[in-house]
Amino acid sequence: MLQRELRGSDRGTALAYLRYVPDDALELLPEIMWLATDLGLAHEVRDSLMWISRKQLSPRLEALLPRLLDEADTDIAPYDLYRCYAEMLAHVQTWEPLRMLVDRALISPDEDIREVGGIFMRLHGPAARRGDVASLTRV
Structure with missing residues (x-):
């Protein structure tokens, strides 16, 4: 479901939610990185990744x-x-x-x-x- 939301119209909300589920964010990394080039979502992308361990x-x-x-x-x-x-x-x-x-x-x-x-x-x-x-x- 999150994968679909990251490609839909409510991407900002999906990215915000990923802060609370870093394991899901790690699995959705290709989709999240694709959004990193959207300047309107850059802050949300960075924020969603900050909760994932650097080691992972x-x-x-x-x-x-x-x-x-x-x-x-x-x-x-x-x-x-x-x-x-x-x-x-x-x-x-x-x-x-x-x-x-x-x-x-x-x-x-x-x-x-x-x-x-x-x-x-x-x-x-x-x-x-x-x-x-x-x-x-x-x-």
Whole structure:
């Protein structure tokens, strides 16, 4: 039922409900991530993911992210797609998936996508977070 609501007209309410059922949110992660590109729902998407343990969320996002980027809606500009996902990953503090996205962005042939990678490397990379566990460098 929640899956249907996430695709319907009452997506905000469905996302708000997922705060109380983090296991369901984890199962619906592909649908939730699809909504992350809807600027009107960005806050609700982030909020629904904040209740999932990072230990569970991060590996799921690592596995899902390449597919999301490869199969993105062509109506969304690539810059906006990368930016929306990077903002969401940083907000929910899933550093390894964010590092993966930044690495991919930095080697993109698209200058706009590389710009997103550069912005988030400056914001969350080793120079920005020296000594912090939230660094985008590999350990």
